[in-house]
Amino acid sequence: MTSVAPLPVAADTLMFNEAASTADVVAAQFARNHEAIVALAASLRETPPPFVATCARGSSDHACTFGKYLFETQVGVVTASASPSIGSVYAAPLKLKDALFIVISQSGKSPDLLRNAEAAKAAGARVVALVNVEDSPLAQLADVVIPLCAGPEKSVAATKSYLASLAALLQLAAHWSQDEKLLAALDALPGALRQAWAADWSPVTDGLTGAHNLFVLGRGLGLGAAQEAALKFKETCGLHAEAYSSAEVKHGPMALVGPGFPVLCFAQPDGTEAGTLALAEEFRGRGAQVWVASAHGDLPLVAAPHPACAPLLTIQSFYKAINALALARGHNPDVPPHLNKVTETV
Template sequence: MFREAAEAPDVLAAQLAANRDVLSALAAELQRSPPPFVATCARGSSDHAATYAKALLETRLGIVTTSVSPSVGSVYSVPQRMRGALFLAISQSGRSPDLLRNAEAAREAGARVVAMVNVADSPLAALADVVVPLHAGPERSVAATKSYLASLSAILQLGALWSGDAALLDALERLPGAMRRAWDCDWSDAVDGLVPARNLYVIGRGLGLAAAQEAALKFKETCGLHAEAYSAAEVKHGPMALVGEGFPVLVLAQPDATLDGTRALVAEFRARGARVWAALPGPEGNLPVAAPPHPACAPLLLVQSFYRMANALAIARGHDPDQPPHLNKVTETV
């Protein structure tokens, strides 16, 4: 896990160059014939990437993006109305039967199927109208790291090209360097504090919610630590009742219009006596953060810093981060 996560900056640099033509062509098609909506379909870490796609496409392009439950097609077999839609399937292996069935059903319903997949000759790729290889290379650790970050960067590149946002396109050129700086961020204070923990919240918002979801999953997978991800807004609708003296909270702040609200939430958590580790700029932050070349890049940097911390925490808690119990690298669900 440590080695593969450390490879992410080089993976992203190569991927952004390799996919420029295919994503430029796809973006041009989407500009000529805009879809009425975007439907994403994925599971696990890939579904967290889909959360990022929703936030990015809705905030940069104003196009409604929704997550399709794989069970609707694979278990309930109910056809969906998708004519003209963009169906974005995200997968590391491209082999899970439920994802394949839904991609097939979307194509039959008239959607344009785009597969973002690490195995470019997978069954999912064979079903797609457009294949966007993740170019992450083999992952031997069960916990996905570089393939998840490659999913985010592929989504980011598509969003930048589709929107034609010059600032975002420029930021892509600087993203690999920023990722290297993020890997060097020292989050060991959180490692020391979370060794005895049994539960925690991970907080994000907007573009950063996907980072919180991914962190919560990795806490479970690699560290044997129960963690739940919440939006900085949603946590106040009930879950805040559990937060009291010593309750651990990891906050992954997004440096955009959500930042002030997140800062206020950090203050509220601390006023309740919670033990808060906050990855945000300014005096409220006690975890260092790498400056993103664009706010939309921030979730990738935060996850990159988190992966290094999670690997260390797993070892400190006596777990093997590369071989979580009861899990396989490829999960095939129906």
């Protein structure tokens, strides 16, 4: 008879403790990378790239979604995701001359990301690596390395390294745009992250203990947070979740939303907020089980020092809740079945 290891208490999981350290990670990262970010931003202002291309997988790709909206709203440069398969499987050359090519990776050794970075560099792009392992092959290949400074991350589920990726993108956008409000927000962000960790999101933990599926909705700068949350539901809780833009969900998927259907809404505090809140009320009118993360919602959203910081605060509160939910559903969030910490896709 096979024995089953007892589940840890919530505060003893690696996921809990790694996520809880995010504020300190971000503060250290901002200090460590300040000079490199300022130099890179000055270079980008002097020689603006025609566009930005990002390349990543998993949680890192969700960070790239945030980067897309961040660069397009703050510096007005079109940003798109480059599929890793284009360089690794299809070996199709891309026209990337003078582009800014951002690769995000925890390990910095995934073969497909390395091949795409090599191809981008050969095509004349400026390759910037956001990477946690500073002596990795990707870091050695890149023109500019922005260390995530997250330190060792032992839980399979990425937490502090994901938020460190968002923070690095935020620091770059702030110095690239030279927006005074966004620059000031960098100083306030670690403190806001600490407040977000203390926020009580137990209603969503209690409400989803017996769920089988759900939608996670976000929009604009908050879409990447919704994507990350949906992944974490699957990864740590064995709970099927799909992420949608609160605008795109109206194009078909909302037909599934009826009585009792769970919907988690991330209301980004900017021009997209009103539409997300209105959609949440529409779903409630259908009898759906709806939770809204906002300043006045079911799930408290800590006041962001700048709207672009809100996704980091949302996810920081979410990580504490998802850790508890995984345990409530009988899963150890540190060791999801069939998953490894590093996935080396070719």
